[in-house]
Amino acid sequence: MDGGENEQRGPGDEDTPPARRERRWRPRRDRAGRAGRSGWVRRVGVVLAVLTVALAGAVIGVLAGGRVNTDIGPFRANLTLAPAVKGSTTVDVPPLGALQLDSHDGPTHLTVRLGALDQRKTEALIDDPASINRASLSAVEDVRDGVMRLGLRTAGSAVLATLLLAGLVFRDVRRTAWSTGLALAVTAGSLGLAAGTLRPQAIEEPRYEGLLVNAPAIVGDARRIANDYSRYAEQLQRIVGNVSQLYTTVSALPVYEPAPGTTRVLHVSDMHLNPTGWQLIRTVVEQFDIDVVIDTGDITDWGSEPEASFVGSIGLLKKPYVYIRGNHDSSRTAAAVARQPNAIVLNNSTTTVAGLTIAGIGDPRFTPDKETSPAGSGLTKQVAEQVIGAGEQLAATVQRSPRPVNIALVHDPASAGPLSGTCPLVLAGHTHARQVSKLPQQPGKQPTQLMVEGSTGGAGLRGLEGEKPTPLSMTVLYFDQRKLLQAYDDITVGGTGQAQVNLERHVVKEPAQGAPAPVTPTPTR
Template identity: 30%
Template sequence: MQHIKTGTLKWRNNQFLKMTALLITAFFFACMAVYLLGPTTYNIEGLRLNFSLSPASQGQTVIHLPPFGSISAFTHNSPLKLSIELSYIGTDLARDLLHSYSSSSFIERLRSHIPGIMPFFIFKQVILAFAGALLMTYLIWRSSLKQTLLAAALAVSLLLLIFWQTFATYDIRAFKEPEYSGVITLAPNLIPEPEKLLSQLDEVQKQTRKVVDNIKVLFAHAENFSLVGNPAESSEIKKVLVISDLHSNPVGIEFITSLAQSFKVDLVIDAGDLTDFGSEAEIQAVEKLKNLNIPYVFASGNHDTPETVAFIKSLKKGIVLEGLTEVAGLKILGTGDPLAASLDVAITDENEWEETVLAKVPELASQAEAKPDLVVIHNHKAAQKLAQTFPLVIHGHNHRLEIAEGNGNIKINPGTAGAAGLRGLYAEKGVPYSAVILYIKPGEKPLACDIVKYDPLADRFFIERKLFKNGLKAQLERYPSASSSTLP
């Protein structure tokens, strides 16, 4: 009798150990199935969002914004990490945000979709977890179907308990004190409270639409500005739209395209920083540049990447400066910023970066004998050195609109066509959108330029004509009948 009792006890112990092993196996592979097969992509309001779950020591939500980095917060009390990655922004969304409805209403619409998505997302995770637990437990232990089903069911029940704990304790307010990783660690210094940013953006969009609607009226007589008192020769003059530092601002795109169309410019020269991080989403934000049917000459900046350069090359008339080229009869010399050759837009060593940029100066200066009409480079310090060799140098980088003339040389910084990007939307003093329309004849010094500034928050528009002494003198010598009294 004692022998039977001992055998029964051993059998029960073995069964308990076996079920424990089955349950551990089932739970492990249930988690693996969720981790490996569970990531799901949803298209919401023009955004492509990838949702995924993974084990974690502390409940956390991580929002990935490649290539900026990520934002995270401890939002719930369960050993689970919810990851959301933004992988795509539709061009229709970018256009609608600018023209159709407000940013704040878009955010509300986006939030309203999330509760409807989560039940389907969780259901998928449960199905995958059960299938993974059932299949792998059976393959490893070859146990009976009843035992395998029981282990899989218990494993999924544990997962459901974790899911319930996650959503029962979830607190979105944790993102009021987020943690940043990657380049976006600069965000606390660069990005204001969302409510402030959205209200500013809505106001900018409202005012910009108003200006865009009326800008052709404002410039209706731009082509009638007499530059030298001899209209018969005006066809020789090339009108060049000079811009820089757009920083992916869609409002700046409206500004640029309106100027190009209203002034009927012959080409655009962009001194770099078309984007902030050169991401796919930013490239989509500036795709309206494809509507410009004129040459677009580009010298990359430190915020640009190979993706930015590839986008310019994809334009019908896009030209990336890598030396000397001729466009619309103008000889243009220039080169891109060294950082644009990599995906890293952060300057880790300021001195090393400047040394690399300035090392390009002798290479460009060696082509002085080609007598380029203008030289383009992004960095302002490199431009300062090049101005000692060339009569006209265009640059950007520091967002300061400046036209310096002296010692027979001219240095033009058009400022920022994108109002310094996102930063310009909420700066207390405001950063105006700015550009320069340059009037120049091939083989001669520039005659004049129009300085254009637009402050959407103040609803102010400013345009000023500047005449260049050397160019004007040469033109008057060529046409003795011309008089300065005929100039506007």
């Protein structure tokens, strides 16, 4: 029998030639193939739609609900989770900047934003020093509890967001359930991966941003600096006590005896938040019967609002305190100093205190994230013009002063050049290294001496990073009744391994032209 005879035939096929019957049968088979392919494509489309909705719902849920507020020690903190390509943690410390930690793996980023201090808890820490240790231990539990609550809240928010989104998109219970389940699995898996790959040691290798970019200069090796500072503080307590013996020793020096009517000025600079500097200043003010304290800037490190309380010790001195802003001091710092009852802040202005007319100008820069550099070194042309321009502004102010100016104050010695010939003495700081020199004399102008102070705060905590800490330094200046500099005492307080106080007296034999004559240092152990 012919194979064609077994084919099913429709009405009228008997009279239809075989070739025509073949043409009519082929479209039926094509339609069946297309129907199979369209079903497969539809199923893939549904799967992709479910995956898309699940991921979108998880992301929306994490962004909307992945945040909690918690207490970490005395701080009020906000913890936030967000989707990310690479797992990491940001510790945000406004207004100083942030620390970036490579803390874990997975597509999640944790942000810890430290907020305001709780006044009640902070006062409790201050009143009870032992509570600081308890707070440091409880802080770990605070963080753990906050992260656990954050994880649960994030997962719940992701499920809820996906449930709502899938219900609106599919209007189908089965597909909505699949989307919600996938969203929960993705969220829980991401959080589990982060927890399983947690690297606590990442806190030891942070990357700094904002003003904290220079934090290694402050923090360094935290353990070593903490140990060094403990020894340093213990020795400084004894050293500061020894300063009381200096005045008796100085009075016995035969080379110079301050005459009645002598005005004593204490020049300090670059405190950099070191509280030990205040102890030393108070001792010297009392023992040397200081009339005026002059501060040539960098009393803080970052110029932030929390640091403003550091200047409160100014009022305890009970002596006029003349201050100019350094490049580490902000306008907030200057305002905090100005609020002290005995403080005078100069900013391209003059004042008369204890018979001395003093002119001063703040540093034109605010660069707390920069290292201190020697005067003029490493300055770009634009910055150098700023610094020198400050000196030019002050020189014009000095020349316009109705009273002759006895002392001009600048922070960076690079600003001193334009002041040559305008006044007999310029005081500066910034370099953390003591230096005395004559400015190039202008034809027909009076000679001008430049005195650069070291760091009265020992360069702050960054001064503990070297093998030997930066010494604390300050200078007592003696002015006669004509308000001319007659002599000065350089006081240097050593640190760890250098438990001594040195005083070096210099007598200005000829104020008009002679160089100061050094006298053998007087150490006190």
